[in-house]
Amino acid sequence: MRKLLNIELTKLLNYTSFKVILILHLALFSLVIFVSSQIDISVPGFDTVNFFRFPHIWSYFTWVASWFNLLLAILIIMVTGNEFSYRTFRQHVIDGLSRTDLLRGKLMVIFLIAAYSFLMVFVSGLIYGLIFTPGPGAMFAGIETLSIYFLQTVAYMVIGLLLAVLLRSTALSIIIFILLRFPIEPIIRSFFDRAARPFFPMKSVGGLTPMPEFLSISSENTFETAEGGNALSLSEIGLVAEGLPLYLQVIMVLAYTILFTGLIAYMLKRRNL
Amino acid sequence: MQKILEIKRLTKHYGRIKAVHNLTLEVEKGQVFGILGPNGSGKTTTLSIIMGVVHQQSGSFSWFGNSKSDSGWKRDVGSLIEVPNFYPYLSLFNNLKIVAGIKELPVADIDRVLKITNLYSRKHSSYSTLSLGMKQRLAMASVLLGDPEVMVLDEPTNGLDPEGIAEVRNIISGEAQKGKTVILASHILAEVEKVCTHVAVLKGGELLATGRVDQLLGGDQVFLISAPDIKRLEEPLIRAGLLKSSEMKGDDLLITCDPSTSSAELNKFAFDNGIVLSKILPVKKSLESQFLELVK
Numbered sequence: 001m002r003k004l005l006n007i008e009l010t011k012l013l014n015y016t017s018f019k020v021i022l023i024l025h026l027a028l029f030s031l032v033i034f035v036s037s038q039i040d041i042s043v044p045g046f047d048t049v050n051f052f053r054f055p056h057i058w059s060y061f062t063w064v065a066s067w068f069n070l071l072l073a074i075l076i077i078m079v080t081g082n083e084f085s086y087r088t089f090r091q092h093v094i095d096g097l098s099r100t101d102l103l104r105g106k107l108m109v110i111f112l113i114a115a116y117s118f119l120m121v122f123v124s125g126l127i128y129g130l131i132f133t134p135g136p137g138a139m140f141a142g143i144e145t146l147s148i149y150f151l152q153t154v155a156y157m158v159i160g161l162l163l164a165v166l167l168r169s170t171a172l173s174i175i176i177f178i179l180l181r182f183p184i185e186p187i188i189r190s191f192f193d194r195a196a197r198p199f200f201p202m203k204s205v206g207g208l209t210p211m212p213e214f215l216s217i218s219s220e221n222t223f224e225t226a227e228g229g230n231a232l233s234l235s236e237i238g239l240v241a242e243g244l245p246l247y248l249q250v251i252m253v254l255a256y257t258i259l260f261t262g263l264i265a266y267m268l269k270r271r272n273l
Numbered sequence: 274m275q276k277i278l279e280i281k282r283l284t285k286h287y288g289r290i291k292a293v294h295n296l297t298l299e300v301e302k303g304q305v306f307g308i309l310g311p312n313g314s315g316k317t318t319t320l321s322i323i324m325g326v327v328h329q330q331s332g333s334f335s336w337f338g339n340s341k342s343d344s345g346w347k348r349d350v351g352s353l354i355e356v357p358n359f360y361p362y363l364s365l366f367n368n369l370k371i372v373a374g375i376k377e378l379p380v381a382d383i384d385r386v387l388k389i390t391n392l393y394s395r396k397h398s399s400y401s402t403l404s405l406g407m408k409q410r411l412a413m414a415s416v417l418l419g420d421p422e423v424m425v426l427d428e429p430t431n432g433l434d435p436e437g438i439a440e441v442r443n444i445i446s447g448e449a450q451k452g453k454t455v456i457l458a459s460h461i462l463a464e465v466e467k468v469c470t471h472v473a474v475l476k477g478g479e480l481l482a483t484g485r486v487d488q489l490l491g492g493d494q495v496f497l498i499s500a501p502d503i504k505r506l507e508e509p510l511i512r513a514g515l516l517k518s519s520e521m522k523g524d525d526l527l528i529t530c531d532p533s534t535s536s537a538e539l540n541k542f543a544f545d546n547g548i549v550l551s552k553i554l555p556v557k558k559s560l561e562s563q564f565l566e567l568v569k
Contacts, residue, residue: 095347095352
């Protein structure tokens with residue numbers, strides 16, 4: 001395991017494009033967070049500063065971070081596409097890696113990137129939360145959103161890896177990945193029954209970090225909602241489509257991730273390199 | 274002799290094209306084994322199969338008589354198949370570090386192989402800045418990494434200048450002298466003739482001939498002889514049963530005799546028949562003519 005990690009790190013840490021995209025990802029997220037923290041829309045009973053207070057900050061930050069998941073998928077597609085275009089996967093097998101090792105190495109890269117983005121949201125969440133929350137807030141309430149975000153990034157990158165291994169071309173994989181999110185999968189979804197639609201991979205992965213309940217958060221009545229359930233949620237007033245319960249989505253995304261990883265392993269095993 | 278590589282009835286077809294067909298080969302320890310064939314004869318496919326990057330349709334192969342584990346044997350086999358495959362954005366050192374990592378070799382060995390291949394001064398240049406010949410030499414360096422028991426080389430002198438070709442051949446001969454086994458695929462006859470002890474000739478994915486290079490080269494002895502009025506010698510030679518065939522080459526006569534015929538014998542025969550030879554030149558029948566006969 002350590003051997004594979006060292007090999008992958010040698011490839012990544014000297015790869016300029018990789019570092020540039022990573023920095024871009026970090027910069028874009030920080031910028032959106034910073035700018036939105038400077039805009040304070042406040043009317044009696046409604047204040048956007050609540051997004052930066054514990055515990056709402058976690059669902060807001062993971063939602064914002066999920067806008068940039070495409071960049072993470074592009075990262076894994078790029079480094080995998082390179083292995084095909086430089087024919088280094090082939091060379092690795094000639095030099096002694098097993099085909100399973102090829103997959104293990106790339107899964108490690110996925111976990112490294114996911115860990116980075118997890119830390120990014122976690123650290124910035126702590127910083128902004130501590131600045132904006134008056135008094136002791138429920139700091140770690142709702143922190144499980146972060147682990148769901150982690151799962152989401154892993155799942156997106158596994159889909160990216162699947163495309164890269166299937167198509168063996170960086171450019172083509174990136175294009176297909178983007179088009180799959182919109183419009184390919186939505187079009188395919190529309191042919192299916194309404195009840196079946198949330199079960200599609202891109203839809204269910206994307207649904208893991210839903211738009212925060214703006215109305216209830218900004219008017220600070222979530223706790224009432226949780227207890228009394230009186231306040232209207234975005235889906236109830238029809239602003240966003242009703243989704244599946246979160247636990248079901250998590251199970252589904254886990255299943256997709258395992259299924260796709262199996263497919264990648266099968267393709268790497270069976271094909272000539 | 275210890276068997277290094279055994280290939281049994283190996284077959285790989287790409288659609289209707291027979292890349293490798295029913296190929297059986299054996300390579301023993303210490304041999305410099307040439308796989309010779311024109312382009313598209315299945316050399317690279319064979320090497321890709323035995324290195325595990327292409328799946329065969331049928332047949333089997335085994336390294337070291339299956340005495341080593343699946344991942345273990347590759348540490349003892351340095352391999353260059355087709356073109357060098359490296360990361361263009363990485364330095365030579367980092368590229369070799371990856372290979373060393375895969376083979377679980379000490380990083381310290383990298384300097385040694387870079388010096389052997391004359392690339393040490395470029396250690397920290399990125400691979401993309403190398404010339405074609407240097408890239409090929411780096412691939413040679415990666416083959417030599419860890420001082421492997423066996424080297425598998427596919428056209429290792431591709432793209433090299435004459436000096437580079439000589440260097441690579443020296444490296445191969447040097448390794449062979451150390452008792453290393455070398456498997457060398459090439460379409461260049463002279464290369465196989467110069468460095469190999471054994472050869473297998475492939476055409477259209479099928480094995481045409483295999484054996485020791487000198488045996489495959491053996492057979493009839495050919496001489497180029499010259500004298501004023503050399504034509505006069507032809508008849509006595511035929512009558513004496515010494516001559517198999519003859520052909521005029523300008524003023525010289527090219528004669529094919531029994532393998533046992535020596536120059537001295539021939540000279541004496543000519544003198545006894547009243548002809549003083551002004552030239553007597555044993556011609557080694559080249560692998561090229563042998564090869565062309567075989568692949569006809």
